[in-house]
Amino acid sequence: MFVTFEGIEGAGKSTAISHLAEFLREQGHDPVCTREPGGSVLGRSLRSLLLDARTGVLSSRAELFLFLADRAQHLAEVVRPALEAGQVVLCDRYTDSTLAYQGYGRGLDIEQLRSLDQMATGGLKPDLTLLLDVPVRCGLERAGERNKALGTVVAEGRFDAESLDFHERVRAGYLALAAEEPDRFAIVQAAESPEDIVLQCRSALETCLHLRGRGLD
Numbered sequence: 001m002f003v004t005f006e007g008i009e010g011a012g013k014s015t016a017i018s019h020l021a022e023f024l025r026e027q028g029h030d031p032v033c034t035r036e037p038g039g040s041v042l043g044r045s046l047r048s049l050l051l052d053a054r055t056g057v058l059s060s061r062a063e064l065f066l067f068l069a070d071r072a073q074h075l076a077e078v079v080r081p082a083l084e085a086g087q088v089v090l091c092d093r094y095t096d097s098t099l100a101y102q103g104y105g106r107g108l109d110i111e112q113l114r115s116l117d118q119m120a121t122g123g124l125k126p127d128l129t130l131l132l133d134v135p136v137r138c139g140l141e142r143a144g145e146r147n148k149a150l151g152t153v154v155a156e157g158r159f160d161a162e163s164l165d166f167h168e169r170v171r172a173g174y175l176a177l178a179a180e181e182p183d184r185f186a187i188v189q190a191a192e193s194p195e196d197i198v199l200q201c202r203s204a205l206e207t208c209l210h211l212r213g214r215g216l217d
């Protein structure tokens with residue numbers, strides 16, 4: 001089963017993923033937690049190029065193809081093998097990030113993005129996408145605090161440094177994507193406490209499993 005987590009910076013995806021993984025382990029499963037960009041060996045190099053503010057201005061298209069290269073390698077090296085082995089994959093960001101950031105944020109054509117992404121993924125879609133939705137100011141404040149604590153202001157700050165407007169477009173884009181595919185998406189109110197976010201994620205996961213009427217494979 002393939003579960004993806006989406007949202008603007010500071011929505012709380014990493015905390016939600018680690019709690020959900022713990023929950024799955026308690027149920028006797030062996031989940032794989034991974035992320036984009038940076039889930040593969042190649043991806044870790046691409047991640048530093050993509051997120052480092054010192055990379056400077058990348059053209060939107062160059063940026064897009066780096067994210068897609070990261071995704072293609074990540075699927076081949078990590079995601080597909082885990083799914084084939086029957087594991088649950090919890091992935092921090094996937095195709096919807098490309099549609100939201102490069103499409104709604106940067107203004108690249110959504111239909112073109114869908115077809116290029118299809119080429120990178122071979123059409124692999126998540127079974128469930130948890131969209132952690134948070135007002136932009138709240139998300140950016142949280143991300144700022146996290147960056148300060150981790151000392152990542154320059155090394156991973158290229159997107160955090162984008163304008164409020166950019167992040168508003170990304171957030172609105174995510175909500176539009178979720179409205180198009182209500183069966184795949186669950187919207188989590190992520191301005192709440194971390195405990196409450198985890199409960200909402202858990203309940204969406206359980207609902208999805210129940211609706212699918214099968215186990216976690």
Ligand code: TYD
Nearest residue numbers: 008009010036037067093094097098101159
């Ligand atoms: P990351 O540090 O993982 O952000 P977060 O902790 O908020 O998830 O950085 C990933 C950044 O890359 C994030 O700003 C979103 C951006 N991104 C895209 O623009 N397009 C994509 O396809 C992906 C996967 C990420």
